[in-house]
Amino acid sequence: MNVFVIGIGLIGGSFVKDVKAKLSDAKVFGIDAKPKHLEEALSLKIIDHGATYDDLSKADFVFVSIPVNEMVKELPRILDAVNDDCVVCDAGFTKELICKTLANHAKRRNFLACHPIAGTEFSDSSAAINGLYEGKTNIICEVENTAFKLQEKALEIFQLLGMRIRYMNPNAxxxxxxxxxxxxxxxxxxxxxxxxxxxxxxxxxxxxxxxxxxxxxxxxxxxxxxxxxxxxxxxxxxxxxxxxxxxxxxxxxxxxxxxxxxxxxxxxxxxxxxxxxxxxxxxxxx
Amino acid sequence: MNVFVIGIGLIGGSFVKDVKAKLSDAKVFGIDAKPKHLEEALSLKIIDHGATYDDLSKADFVFVSIPVNEMVKELPRILDAVNDDCVVCDAGFTKELICKTLANHAKRRNFLACHPIAGTEFSDSSAAINGLYEGKTNIICEVENTAFKLQEKALEIFQLLGMRIRYMNPNAxxxxxxxxxxxxxxxxxxxxxxxxxxxxxxxxxxxxxxxxxxxxxxxxxxxxxxxxxxxxxxxxxxxxxxxxxxxxxxxxxxxxxxxxxxxxxxxxxxxxxxxxxxxxxxxxxx
Missing domain, CATH: 1.10.3660.10 (6-phosphogluconate dehydrogenase C-terminal like domain)
Structure with a gap:
């Protein structure tokens, strides 16, 4: 399984650390706007390979953990680039504008709007830790707008990481x-x-x-x-x-x-x- | 050495726990307005004996850890009851009114105004822990108003518990x-x-x-x-x-x-x- 993480800080880094630990067949690719972050994530073995948007077509699962202003700009482009069987999950701390932005996207069914409520006050990939998501709540919004098979794929990974799932609308x-x-x-x-x-x-x-x-x-x-x-x-x-x-x-x-x-x-x-x-x-x- | 603690919650309890652990000749007496607190402290072996103000004449060191409104009422009575070689330290979170209240007390020289800055959000003796004061700051006010030998006695115990001492006036x-x-x-x-x-x-x-x-x-x-x-x-x-x-x-x-x-x-x-x-x-x- 090709797992992509876009934005490799504490949230994304901790996510793929656990994915690597718990999913033996996972190959982890990292994309980050800053080459320095990619280098650091590679040297810390948080990711297996550096990548770009051009590689997204081979992704099975994409986890996007970038600031929410970047989220509304990048998520449409990310969805454009993935294949039909790929699920794209975000980790944005807000949900309403993100869901609204993607409402009419041709690949809306490939997107699962998430907010895994975890983190510390630190934000770098060097702060990434195993088990950050164990027992934590992951709020999923507008689940009905995601293809059922892709929901399942994402939930399997979330369960593997020990997350509790709650469904909510973006406004609430x-x-x-x-x-x-x-x-x-x-x-x-x-x-x-x-x-x-x-x-x-x-x-x-x-x-x-x-x-x-x-x-x-x-x-x-x-x-x-x-x-x-x-x-x-x-x-x-x-x-x-x-x-x-x-x-x-x-x-x-x-x-x-x-x-x-x-x-x-x-x-x-x-x-x-x-x-x-x-x-x-x-x-x-x- | 007879060490008395008045008010046996987290602050007082943790203090005498360390005193017992680090001062082999210390006998620890506890005084508390609530019989239930005394019983609990005895059963937890935080203190060796329950006591009353009548026993204070045999105290060498008294640590007072009660709410600051009680402090201004009780400290004059406690000082009245101790002998000339006993040092009474308070652990009040305020210092100005306490120092003012005792300014003209006949045994002012037996009093050392302290604020050991330590604690957790818990307040019962069952929350008392060893090492609470290790590396913590203890603010001492109006040190010049305490008899030199009694300052020394108190400082020896504070150093034994690992406290850092800072001197400050009550107003500051x-x-x-x-x-x-x-x-x-x-x-x-x-x-x-x-x-x-x-x-x-x-x-x-x-x-x-x-x-x-x-x-x-x-x-x-x-x-x-x-x-x-x-x-x-x-x-x-x-x-x-x-x-x-x-x-x-x-x-x-x-x-x-x-x-x-x-x-x-x-x-x-x-x-x-x-x-x-x-x-x-x-x-x-x-």
Whole structure:
């Protein structure tokens, strides 16, 4: 089986690492806009061969893991290049614009819209790890628009990697993911910014930072090249979550201002139930 | 050496666990307002004996780890009860009000104001672990107000546990810790709240949460009984950080509203330097 990965960073690199480990007959081809990335992936043995779009006609399975702004430009070209029995899966963090872009493509049936929810704050292929997808949720959108045989082919590989599958429409995906992923990134980036601005004048401040701070700003290490296009494509949903978040922070500030510490206690106590909610989330830490 | 711990949760429990492991002649006595906590600590062998304030006269070293509102009530009583050669260290997350409260106490020289910056989001003695303080920063305030011999006694124990010592005045401590600790807790609690409110209607949302969300809301599991008094005692500093944080979020929202995605890229890129800053922070994860 010829497996192609387009965009060889953490997401794509970890995917094909597992494919190579679990699918003995897989030959893995890598395509990346940056020759340096290809060289690195070859030297790390993440891929077997470097390739270009001209080679896509021999692909059986294509996994596309590039920033979502590139996704809407490249996916139509990738679909143009593959053969009728090939399934193309994306790993985009947004789904609505991608699905809309491909809605009328002649090879829409060869495309399976996916969002495997996995990753760390690192983005290079050198950060790729085995088992990243084990137990993780993979959201599949508009499954009915993909040829049945090609769905099956993709699902076999996803199951091999240990993924849990959930079906959702692109609109619901983008709305919910804004809450549980995109907003976390903004809160983390702005927390990092607030503290760094302070640090300009106060050099000692980070000596005082404990693991709680590290955990809360972890996502502020994420790649701007990946995240700016996500916020652009999911602008309306992200704005909604951000409005609610800012409002909750202003309400908390109001409780502080009027010395309502019982109210503050209750706010925190009510949110403590996040403990039981989080128990179900599988964690990958570097 | 008779070592007393008052308040046997994660902070106090982990402290005496290491003391017992590293100081062969230490007898560890525990005092806790809740009999259940004492029983648990005894059964977990975190302490050797249960005790009361009446026993404090035989203490050589007292470690006080109770919520900061209790701290200002109990520390004067504890100092009243100890002998002249005993050193009392607190582990309060705020320092200004505590130091002010004890400023004119007859046994002020027996008190060493400390903030060992360590912990997890858990607060029970069952969460106590060995090595929690290894490599962690312990902020000591107003060291000049503690008898020199008693400073030495405390430092020997802190060094045995592997702590790094930093000296700071209480005012600077409370100001800086608001940025690197207290604000992280608010941002995390309010993020949890924002998402939980959404979840009322959307049961599937947490299936989509990945490790990034888990990391960002980890602190929202923290104990309200511990944190409401911290926000009360450090109100002015916390308000300052919260104002700056809300302003940064509103600026980010404005960039989104006017489609300035280059500006958003730059915001994130500038904050990425948190990577190098965080490298110096020692992490404890459960």
């Amino acid at each position: 995906h983008d709305k919910h993911i804004a809450y549980v992923s995109h907003l976390s990134h903004i809160s983390s980036f702005m927390l990092g910014k607030t503290v760094i601005e302070k640090e300009k004048n106060e050099r000692d401040i980070f000596d005082m930072a404990g693991s709680g701070f590290e955990s809360t700003v972890r996502l502020a290490k994420s790649s701007p090249a990946m995240w700016a296009p996500i916020f652009e494509q999911n602008k309306e949903n992200v704005l909604e979550t951000l409005n609610e978040y800012i409002q909750n922070l202003m309400d908390f500030r109001e409780l502080l201002l009027v010395d309502d510490f019982e109210g503050i206690y209750n706010e925190m106590n009510n949110t403590n139930k996040i403990k039981s909610i989080l128990k179900g989330i599988p964690i990958n830490k570097k | 401590h409370d100001k800086h810790i608001a940025y690197v600790s207290h604000l992280s807790h608010i941002s995390s609690f309010m993020l949890g709240k924002t998402v939980i409110e959404k979840e009322k209607n959307e049961r599937d949302i947490f299936d989509m949460a990945g490790s990034g969300f888990e990391s960002t809301v980890r602190l929202a599991k923290s104990s309200p009984a511990m944190w409401a008094p911290i926000f009360e005692q450090n109100k002015e500093n916390v308000l300052e950080t919260l104002n700056e944080y809300i302003q940064n979020l509103m600026d980010f929202r404005e960039l989104l509203l006017v489609d300035d995605f280059e500006g958003i890229y730059n915001e994130m890129n500038n904050t990425n330097k948190i990577k190098s800053i965080l490298k110096g922070i020692p992490i404890n994860k459960k």
